[in-house]
Amino acid sequence: MDKTSPPPRFLLGCSLLFWGAMTGRPxxxxxxxxxxxxxxxxxxxxxxxEDAVSRAWQFTTLAIALAAVLIWLDGNRYTALPSLLSWxxxxxxxxxxxxxxxxxxxxxxxxxxxLARQRRSxxxxxxxxxxxxxxxxxxxxxxxCMVAASVGSRADSPAFLPCLVLLTGWxxxxxxxxxxxxxxxxxxxxGLAGFGGKVGIEYFEEWLGRSAGxxxxxxxxxFSGTLIGALGLVRQSPDIVWRVRTEGNAPLxxxxxxxxxxxxxxNNWQNQRVAATDFNDLDTRIIGGKPYYLLDPRNTDGGPAAxxxxxxxxxxxxxxxxxxxxxxxxxxxxxPGDVAGLADFELDGVExxxxxxxxxxxxxxxxxxxxxxxxxxxxxFPPIASEDLRxxxxxxxxxxxxxxxxxxxPTDSLQAQLAALRTWxxxxxxxxxxxxxxxxxxxxPGPTAMTRFVKExxxxxxxxxxxxxxxxxxxxxxxxRYATGFALMEKDxxxxxxxxxxxxxxxxxxxWDGDSGxxxxxxxxxxxWMAGATPEFTRMQLFNDALKRIREDFFVWRNxxxxxxxxxxxxxxxxxxxxxxxxRRLWRSKRRLLGPGGPATYDGPRIRTxxxxxxxxxxxxxxxxxxxxxxxxxxxxxxxxxPESPQLREAIDLxxxxxxxxxxxxxxxxxxxxxxxxxxxxxxxxS
Amino acid sequence: MSVSDTAARLESAVxxxxxxxxxxxxxxxxxxxxxxxxxxxxxPGTGKTTLAKAxxxxxHGAVFKRVQFTPDLLPSDILGISxxxxxxxxxxxxxxxxxxxxxxxxxINRASPRTQSALLEAMGERQATIEGSRHDLDGLFFVxxxxxxxxxxxxxxxxxxxxxxxxxxxxxxxxxxxEEVAILSDQAESHPVDRLESAxxxxxxxxxxxAARKVRFSEELRHYVVALVGxxxxxxxxxxxxxxxxxxxxxxxxxxMAVFQGDEFVSPELIQxxxxxxxxxxxxLAPEAKYSGASARRIVADxxxxxxxxx
Numbered sequence: 002m003d004k005t006s007p008p009p010r011f012l013l014g015c016s017l018l019f020w021g022a023m024t025g026r027p028x029x030x031x032x033x034x035x036x037x038x039x040x041x042x043x044x045x046x047x048x049x050x051e052d053a054v055s056r057a058w059q060f061t062t063l064a065i066a067l068a069a070v071l072i073w074l075d076g077n078r079y080t081a082l083p084s085l086l087s088w089x090x091x092x093x094x095x096x097x098x099x100x101x102x103x104x105x106x107x108x109x110x111x112x113x114x115x116l117a118r119q120r121r122s123x124x125x126x127x128x129x130x131x132x133x134x135x136x137x138x139x140x141x142x143x144x145x146c147m148v149a150a151s152v153g154s155r156a157d158s159p160a161f162l163p164c165l166v167l168l169t170g171w172x173x174x175x176x177x178x179x180x181x182x183x184x185x186x187x188x189x190x191x192g193l194a195g196f197g198g199k200v201g202i203e204y205f206e207e208w209l210g211r212s213a214g215x216x217x218x219x220x221x222x223x224f225s226g227t228l229i230g231a232l233g234l235v236r237q238s239p240d241i242v243w244r245v246r247t248e249g250n251a252p253l254x255x256x257x258x259x260x261x262x263x264x265x266x267x268n269n270w271q272n273q274r275v276a277a278t279d280f281n282d283l284d285t286r287i288i289g290g291k292p293y294y295l296l297d298p299r300n301t302d303g304g305p306a307a308x309x310x311x312x313x314x315x316x317x318x319x320x321x322x323x324x325x326x327x328x329x330x331x332x333x334x335x336x337p338g339d340v341a342g343l344a345d346f347e348l349d350g351v352e353x354x355x356x357x358x359x360x361x362x363x364x365x366x367x368x369x370x371x372x373x374x375x376x377x378x379x380x381x382f383p384p385i386a387s388e389d390l391r392x393x394x395x396x397x398x399x400x401x402x403x404x405x406x407x408x409x410x411p412t413d414s415l416q417a418q419l420a421a422l423r424t425w426x427x428x429x430x431x432x433x434x435x436x437x438x439x440x441x442x443x444x445x446p447g448p449t450a451m452t453r454f455v456k457e458x459x460x461x462x463x464x465x466x467x468x469x470x471x472x473x474x475x476x477x478x479x480x481x482r483y484a485t486g487f488a489l490m491e492k493d494x495x496x497x498x499x500x501x502x503x504x505x506x507x508x509x510x511x512x513w514d515g516d517s518g519x520x521x522x523x524x525x526x527x528x529x530w531m532a533g534a535t536p537e538f539t540r541m542q543l544f545n546d547a548l549k550r551i552r553e554d555f556f557v558w559r560n561x562x563x564x565x566x567x568x569x570x571x572x573x574x575x576x577x578x579x580x581x582x583x584x585r586r587l588w589r590s591k592r593r594l595l596g597p598g599g600p601a602t603y604d605g606p607r608i609r610t611x612x613x614x615x616x617x618x619x620x621x622x623x624x625x626x627x628x629x630x631x632x633x634x635x636x637x638x639x640x641x642x643x644p645e646s647p648q649l650r651e652a653i654d655l656x657x658x659x660x661x662x663x664x665x666x667x668x669x670x671x672x673x674x675x676x677x678x679x680x681x682x683x684x685x686x687x688s
Numbered sequence: 689m690s691v692s693d694t695a696a697r698l699e700s701a702v703x704x705x706x707x708x709x710x711x712x713x714x715x716x717x718x719x720x721x722x723x724x725x726x727x728x729x730x731x732p733g734t735g736k737t738t739l740a741k742a743x744x745x746x747x748h749g750a751v752f753k754r755v756q757f758t759p760d761l762l763p764s765d766i767l768g769i770s771x772x773x774x775x776x777x778x779x780x781x782x783x784x785x786x787x788x789x790x791x792x793x794x795x796i797n798r799a800s801p802r803t804q805s806a807l808l809e810a811m812g813e814r815q816a817t818i819e820g821s822r823h824d825l826d827g828l829f830f831v832x833x834x835x836x837x838x839x840x841x842x843x844x845x846x847x848x849x850x851x852x853x854x855x856x857x858x859x860x861x862x863x864x865x866x867e868e869v870a871i872l873s874d875q876a877e878s879h880p881v882d883r884l885e886s887a888x889x890x891x892x893x894x895x896x897x898x899a900a901r902k903v904r905f906s907e908e909l910r911h912y913v914v915a916l917v918g919x920x921x922x923x924x925x926x927x928x929x930x931x932x933x934x935x936x937x938x939x940x941x942x943x944x945m946a947v948f949q950g951d952e953f954v955s956p957e958l959i960q961x962x963x964x965x966x967x968x969x970x971x972x973l974a975p976e977a978k979y980s981g982a983s984a985r986r987i988v989a990d991x992x993x994x995x996x997x998x999x
Contacts, residue, residue, distance in 0.1 A: 048924055051976075104924035109980075133980055592922070603911035607998070629992050631956045632999035661998075662953035663906045 007106065007139045009175025012168065013097070014038040016146040017090060019164050024087050024153030033091055037142075040101040046592050049103040054112035057099045065092050074552055083152040083202060089145045093138075100138040104592070107135035143172060151199040165195040220333050222260055222280075222358045223272040225485050227464040227508075230268045230440025230450035235462050238503030239542055241549050243326035243335055245489060246498030251320050253499065254337035254374060256522050258486035261356035261381065261511055263388050265396075265468060268440055268450055270483045272356065274388060280352040280360065283343075288317055293373070294343040294351055296336075296359070296380040316342045319376050325369040325553060326501075334359045335487050335501070338511065338522045341376030345369070347560065356482070357381035357511075357520070367556035379520045384480035384513045392475055399452040400476045403469075411478045415514055418477060419523055422470060431460040432530040463526045467508040470525035480513035484522070490531050500546075504534050611671070611678040612636070612656040618685045633657055643684055652677035691899040692950040694892045695721075698746055699948060701887035705742040705880045706735050708867030712858050715965060716832070717743070718944035721893070721900045724855025724937060725811050725831040727796075727969065732836060734860040740792040740832040741881050747893055748886035750828065753785040754792040757799035759842060763806035767816045768823075781818070786810050789826055789890065793833040797843045807831070808850045828893055848928055848972050855937045856962070857969035896947060903943035904953040908998050912956060913938050916963055919991045925977035926987065930970045938966045956997050964988045 008016075014034035021030015049057075065085075072084045100108060111117040111133060121133065147165060150156060169191040228235060247253060262270035272278045283294040293316050319341055324334070334343075334351075336359055343351065343359075346369070350362040357380035361368070384390075392400060407425045409418045438458055440450040448456070451472070454465045467483055474481040488507040491500050509524040559568055615636070616626070622642045626635045633653045640649060655674040659666050695717075702713050716739060719726045728736045737754075744752030755766060768784035785791060786807065793807060810816045814825045833854070835846075851857075863871070874880045888896075913935050921929035942958045949958070968984040977987075 135980060603908050603998070605907055605911075607908065613999070626999075627993060628996040629960075629994055631960065631997050633955065634957055657955045658953070661906050661909060661955050663904045664953070 007100075007137045008143050008172055010041060011038060012171055012175060013139055013143060013146075015171075016143050016168055019168060020090050020146045020150045020153070023150035023156045023158070023161060025155055029091055033094055036094065037097055037101055046102055046104050047099075047587065047590055048592055049099050049105075051109055051112050054096075054099055054103075054108050057095050058113050061093060061095050064095070065089075068092055074556060087149045087152045089149050090142060093142050093145055096138050097142045107137050110134040110136065143168075147195070148198070151195055152202050156199055161199075162192055162196060166192045169195075220259070220331065220360070222333065222354060222356075222360065223262070223278050225260055225262050225270040225483070227269055227468070228436060228462065229454075229464055229468060230438060232436055232439055235434040235436065237506055241326075241500050241502055241546055242505075243324060243487070243501040244493075244498055244550075244553070245322050245324055245501065247322045251322065252375070253322055253489055256338065256484075256486060256488055256507065256509060256524060257335035257501070258338055258357070258484045258511075258522075259333040259335050260358050260485045261482050262485075263356070263385075263482045264391070265393055265472065265483070270468070272354075274385065278354050278356070280354050283351050283353060283359075286316075288314060291317075291344060293317075294346075296340050296342055296353065296357075297376070297378040316344075316373050316376070319373040321371045321373045323369065324372050325367070325557065327366055327553065328361060328363045328368050329366070330362055331360050332363070334361055336372060336380070337374045338484075338520060339376065339378065340372060340374045340380055341378055342373040344371045344373065353380055355382035365556065365560050367553045367560075369557045377519070381511065381520045383518070384482075386480070389480035389482060389513065390475050390478065392472055395449050396451050396472055397476075399449075399455060400472050403455050404473055404476050407473070409477055413477075415479060415512070415516070418474070418479065419512065422473060422523075423525060426466060426470070426525045427527050429459055430466070430527060432462065432466075432527045433460045434462055434533060436462065463508045463530060466526040467510050467524075470523065471510045474510065474512055474523075481523075482511040482520075484509050484511045488524075488531065488534070491535050502535070608660050610656045610659045611675040612652055612681075615678050615682050615685070618682050622685060622688065639681075639685075643688055646681065646684055648677045648680060652681060691896055691947060694888050694896055695948045695950075697887040698893075698896075701746040701884060702739070702742045705745075705884055706739045707871050707874070708863035709735070709739075709860055712860055713739070714945070714948050715856065715858055715941075715962060718900075718941055718948055718962070719856045720830045721896050721944040721947060722855065722937070722940035723897060724941065725833070725853065727851075727854040727857040728832060728834045728860065729837055729857060730834070730860045731838060731862075734862065736832075736834040736860060737792060737794065738881060739860070740790065742884060743830075743832075744790040745881055745884045746887045747789070747828075747890055748888065749890040750789040750893070752790045752792070753788040754794060755785050756794045757796050757803070759798060759800060761799045761803045763803050764818075766803065766807055767810070767818050770819055781823075783823070784816075786816055787823070787825065789828045789830065791829070791831045793831055795836060796833040797835045797845055799844065801844050801847065804844065804846060804850065807833075808853050812853050828890060828897075852931055852933055852970050854969065855941060856965040858965055900940070900944040900947045903946045903951070905939060905943060906953070909954060909956060909959065910939065912995075912998055913942075913959060915995055916959070916991060917967060919995055920967065920971050920988075923987065923991075925974050925982050926971050927974045928972035930967050934967050934970050938963060941966055960992050960997070963992055 014037055017034035017037060018027070018030045021027040021033075024030075047053075068088055069081070069085050072088070073081045096108075109117075111121050117134065124130070147169065150161070150165070155161075166188050170188045173187055243257075245253065245257075262272050264271050264273050283296065285292045285294055287293075295316070328334075338357075340359075346361070347364040348361050348368070349364055351359065352361075353359040359380065407421055409421045413421070438450045438453045438461070451465070451468060454461050455469050471481040471483050485506070485508050487501045487505045489499050489501065490505060491502065492498075493500050507524075507526070507530075509522055509526070511520045512523045513519075514521050558564055613632075616632070619636060619639060620626075623635060623638045626632070633656065636649075636653055639646065643649070652674060655670055655677065659670060659674065699710075699714055699717060702717065703710055706713055716726050716728075720743065728739070730736055740754075741752065744750055755761070764784065766784050766786050768782050768787065770779040770781045772778070773780045796804060796807070806816075810825060810829075811831050814829055816823045816825065862868075917930045917932075917935045917938065920926050923929065938959060939954075941962045942954045945958045945962060946952070946954050951958075964985050968988045971984050971987070973982060973984060973987075
């Protein structure tokens with residue numbers, strides 16, 4: 002393909018439409034496509050020199066950088082790259098505008114590349130001949146459209162692949178050179194490449210998400226995979242996940258829960274009772290002119306009898322702290338075990354299940370709000386006896402033996418039992434993040450991972466401790482559950498407040514205190530685990546933390562109603578000023594293409610001969626006529642296609658005479674041409 | 689005898705000497721018939737001089753003169769000079785080679801600009817002003833100038849304004865190997881120019897010129913000619929565009945081509961066939977276009993392709 006030849010007419014417009022359809026931005030795609038193809042209907046042009054191209058390229062680069070920052074601010078940074086890629090076609094529009102409405106058919110590479118400029122200036126200095134690299138930017142936009150469409154959100158639709166192959170084929174076929182037969186392998190390759198590229202990009206995104214730990218793996222409120230029975234080091238992301246701050250010296254919870262589970266099967270914790278795991282919207286109540294979300298189950302329909310409805314009114318007087326962090330749809334909110342209410346979060350919805358797991362539908366990617374706690378209530382419903390006391394059969398024997406070893410009796414008070422358990426764990430066990438217990442995955446008979454933990458190695462991480470404690474407590478007749486979440490342990494000395502990182506992720510037990518009728522947190526893990534939980538601060542980590550902080554704080558600031566208006570007004574003003582500035586400069590430097598509509602147009606009578614009627618038919622054999630190709634020259638091509646047409650030459654000569662000889666022609670000539678044309682038309686039809 | 693017969697005889701006579709170049713021969717002859725002058729730019733030995741000689745020889749009674757341009761050539765060497773006759777004590781005018789029917793100006797870019805412009809004035813005005821007095825040139829005054837594209841040292845490239853005086857610029861180019869073998873066979877005993885019989889008289893050529901002026905040219909095609917030439921103005925790759933003189937020349941040469949084709953009117957094909965030769969040498973490319981490898985002929989060819997032709 003010639004580098005300077007533009008893509009075929011309308012291909013770019015269709016590609017932009019395709020991009021719009023595949024990325025769910027059809028209106029932008031349509032507008033961009035129309036803008037690009039408008040050049041075919043207007044003679045408006047600009048004489049952009051290399052400086053103008055260079056400036057447009059700088060402007061485009063700046064716009065891409067700005068878009069990258071905005072995308073990073075607006076969403077998850079692990080999907081930022083594909084997201085930026087999917088916005089590339091409209092970002093490249095200024096360059097395509099220069100290409101389409103400029104008066105040259107190609108752009109010089111030196112307008113883009115510093116190296117090319119250097120080379121040129123060196124050649125000029127040394128007096129060497131210069132053969133600058135030029136290319137048509139339309140081909141770049143076309144390729145970008147295809148790539149961007151493949152990362153679009155709708156690229157899994159059945160239309161994706163056929164359209165991709167069709168457009169690519171059009172692009173190659175339009176460039177000339179290729180015959181249809183030789184196109185097929187190329188198109189097959191393009192289809193495969195498109196498919197492979199799409200799958201590859203999906204895998205890449207998934208890999209990015211997986212290596213980051215959280216990005217795409219959605220939180221499942223009914224399943225918590227553990228590392229029990231796995232080998233190796235426990236690895237968690239050291240990135241900041243949440244930030245917590247308080248007014249003055251208000252107390253802070255030590256444990257913030259995200260999920261609760263009650264069934265231990267196959268070394269994982271899950272919830273199997275469907276009715277109990279249903280999520281229900283939280284009630285809201287306006288207290289003192291401010292809406293609060295109520296978490297007390299006694300305020301919930303279908304919950305325990307609503308005896309303490311009045312309790313909610315004292316919510317604003319409870320201890321509270323502020324929670325800030327990034328969240329997506331159905332993110333679980335880390336909350337203390339005795340949380341009573343939420344306020345100030347900008348949410349589309351918030352719901353919780355009977356285990357007290359709260360998940361949210363945030364309005365913005367970063368949320369910020371107050372958490373009220375220590376109200377003497379739980380968000381959890383009371384225990385389900387059949388579930389919360391169940392021991393897996395495989396562990397029963399071990400747990401019995403252990404209970405006997407510790408020497409706790411079901412008759413002891415709960416406090417005494419927990420104290421004994423805690424002492425036993427702290428004395429006899431060692432915390433380690435280096436896991437050495439392997440579960441018998443091949444079905445061999447032998448001790449389970451839990452059995453080996455409590456009997457042999459007595460070393461493990463929090464999931465082992467929490468699981469063991471829950472099972473031991475169940476054996477003594479105390480309903481217990483397994484809870485996951487974060488431990489609050491890292492204070493931010495410079496800025497005040499606390500930070501929660503991925504490495505602060507923790508697991509512990511929820512224990513039912515029958516006397517007070519509430520669930521309490523019980524953390525059996527030896528406290529020295531915290532020593533290894535806060536990572537060493539590398540420069541990279543500090544930089545990441547600072548970026549995250551800036552991003553979230555900016556977000557929260559921007560989303561405050563007062564600021565939002567100011568920001569949007571300021572942005573609109575800047576955008577308007579920029580558009581006005583560019584439009585003004587463009588309008589003043591506009592040019593018109595000479596040609597149709599120009600001063601040399603002939604508007605006198607145009608003679609039509611009978612041979613003109615043959616043109617449409619002849620197109621089937623000859624292809625369409627270029628604007629500069631003469632009719633006679635074009636039609637002479639029929640001599641090859643219709644070898645048995647002696648009248649063709651005569652018809653063409655008559656046509657030329659009728660058409661271009663100013664002297665009046667005899668009527669017979671026109672009649673003769675009429676006959677010849679009809680004859681020719683029938684010959685073409687029969688060929 | 690009709691003019692088209694004369695044209696055909698003339699053409700076949702010249703073509704029998706200048707082998708394998710029927711297109712160029714016809715265009716150069718058409719240029720002569722249109723009353724213009726031609727600049728042949730080509731490598732040495734491609735037959736420029738032979739072409740000029742053949743044309744001169746084919747016309748019975750035509751005077752042929754040749755000037756080899758050199759840096760020390762003076763205007764008077766071309767135009768002529770008045771010399772004092774000691775017997776009569778009067779100045780007698782010795783006409784220079786410009787007073788001829790066909791003038792071969794060989795390697796025109798080797799002479800100084802002063803000498804070049806003396807010739808070019810004669811070409812433009814069909815007159816020579818020598819020592820204040822005007823001398824009209826003959827009705828058939830056809831200049832074939834040649835220049836060599838490979839040499840630059842010691843040459844004075846023709847000024848852009850003066851390139852405009854040439855109606856056409858043609859290149860001969862190398863012929864096919866078969867034609868080259870035929871040339872060798874032709875010249876085995878004597879040069880075919882020497883054997884060439886005259887094909888037309890000087891008067892017949894003047895008749896051809898009159899006939900060319902009478903070839904019909906439709907109003908619509910006049911607009912097409914103007915559109916073609918006008919498109920060079922405002923073209924981003926062109927610094928100096930073609931003048932109305934180019935439009936005029938394009939029309940006249942097309943008419944002359946029609947004579948050789950035996951037509952009484954001009955068709956758009958004829959215009960397209962000579963447009964590059966008539967327009968390209970008159971335009972000056974913008975520096976950036978020149979450095980990016982564009983050529984004037986290529987630009988004109990692109991214009992022919994893109995400007996809608998009357999059908």
